[in-house]
Amino acid sequence: MSQALFGNNVAEKCLLYIANYGEGYINGIAKTFEIAPSQVQKQLVRLEEGGILVSRMLGNSRIFSFNPRLAFKRELEALLERQLSLVSKEDTQKYYRKRTRPRRTGKEL
Amino acid sequence: MITSKTTLKDLAGIVIAGLKKFDINATLVGGAVVSIYSDNAYQSRDLDFISPNDHASIVKAMEAMGFVRQGKNFFHQNTKFTIEFPTGPLGIGDDVPIKPEGEIETEYGKVTLLSPTQCVMDRLAWFYHHKDRQCLDQAVMVARAHPVNLSKIKKWSEREGAVERFQIFIERLKAK
Numbered sequence: 001m002s003q004a005l006f007g008n009n010v011a012e013k014c015l016l017y018i019a020n021y022g023e024g025y026i027n028g029i030a031k032t033f034e035i036a037p038s039q040v041q042k043q044l045v046r047l048e049e050g051g052i053l054v055s056r057m058l059g060n061s062r063i064f065s066f067n068p069r070l071a072f073k074r075e076l077e078a079l080l081e082r083q084l085s086l087v088s089k090e091d092t093q094k095y096y097r098k099r100t101r102p103r104r105t106g107k108e109l
Numbered sequence: 110m111i112t113s114k115t116t117l118k119d120l121a122g123i124v125i126a127g128l129k130k131f132d133i134n135a136t137l138v139g140g141a142v143v144s145i146y147s148d149n150a151y152q153s154r155d156l157d158f159i160s161p162n163d164h165a166s167i168v169k170a171m172e173a174m175g176f177v178r179q180g181k182n183f184f185h186q187n188t189k190f191t192i193e194f195p196t197g198p199l200g201i202g203d204d205v206p207i208k209p210e211g212e213i214e215t216e217y218g219k220v221t222l223l224s225p226t227q228c229v230m231d232r233l234a235w236f237y238h239h240k241d242r243q244c245l246d247q248a249v250m251v252a253r254a255h256p257v258n259l260s261k262i263k264k265w266s267e268r269e270g271a272v273e274r275f276q277i278f279i280e281r282l283k284a285k
Contacts, residue, residue, distance in 0.1 A: 022240035074273070081277055085284060101241040106180055107155075 002083055010035060011043040014064075016087075018053070019080035020096045023065040025058075032095055052076070111175065111187045117144050120190055121156055121222075122215025124174065128160070129218070131170040135160040136199055136209045137222040140247070143232065145213065146225050147250040154190055159197040167194055201227060202234040202269045225255035230265055233278060237271035249281050 006012045013033050017024045026044060030037040044064050047053045054067045066073050084096065111123060121137050128135050137145075140153035160167060168178055176183040176192065183192040198206035201223075210224035223231055229252050235244035251257070259279075266275035 020240075020242060077273075081280075085280065097243050097246070099241065099243055101235040101239040101244060104181070107182070 002079075007046075008043070010039045011047065014040060014043050014047065015052075015076075015080055016084060017095075018065060019077055020084055021098070021100060023063050025061040025063050027061070032098075111185050113187055113189075115188055115190075117141055117149075117153065117156065117190060118213070118220075119215050119217060120188060121145075121220045122217035124156065124158070124171075124192060125220050126218045127174040128158075128167070128170050131166055131173070133160060133162040133166055133170055135162075135167075135194070135221075137220055138195075138199065138209075138231065142211070142223050142228045143247045143251055145222070146228055146255055147247070148254065150250050150254075151247050156190055156192050158192065158194050159199045160194055161197060164194065201230045202237070202265070204265065204268075225251055226257045226261055229257050230262055233262070233266065233271075233275070234269070236278070237266070237269050237274050245278060245281065248278060252278075252282055 003009050003012045006015060013035070014024065014029055017029050017032065026037050026041050029035075029044075030040045044053060044055070048055055048064065051067055052070060053064045055062045055064045057063070066077065070076065084092075087096065111120065115123070121141065125135060125137075135158035137156065138159050139155065139157040140151065141156045143151045144153045171178065171183045171192065174185070175187075176185045178184075181193055185192075199209060201207055207227065209221050210227055211222040213220050213222065222228075229248045232244040232248035232251070235241040236248065252259075262278075263275055266272060266278075
């Protein structure tokens, strides 16, 4: 639905992923949605150039998150949050429920 | 006696009773509390207890119950559940230490644990600070199944600097 608003399907997925997890990196997003990393990279860079996202290096990965200086950051996050609440249960479990809280080294998953 | 049919709740009762024989107090925390309050809608395989007693005494008591220690976990041949004693004190977000306000009865005795309100706050802490949506779902499960003090949770959320995320929790709670 918001694909039209965000330009395309991949951009929408990137934004939803970042709204859901707080941040994301190219391969993580690509693997989650089973899309080519190059497509994800293209959209993340476009969104960063547009001032929607910012990025930083963590180890060998570039991590993208919302630009804290974005004037309508709160409204954008609220819009994406609303959209996340409308995602089907199956898709929510499949794409948006990876564990992000810590788990001690050596503890079984 | 621990068998393959022992439920998580009963196992908590057995462990607490076994620890008491050695004058050890412990509070059940974490995902196991969610399992109990959600009537197993969320299934945990770990029982985490916070205890003020020294670890050597705990090991002795656990071994007397038939548990074998491997690293930080305790395993028992008759159950799939594992037991761990994370380092205390008991806390929720920046509220440290806290007093556990929950108690349940089991066939083997009383189990001290987080109250439903504290359990919701404990889960929300992971959502607020680690963006963990599994824990958001768990908080919603518990709050739907038990009366919780939303005003207390809201004030705590404000102290944690998570007013907007508290609102997400409220909206998920209200949603069908």
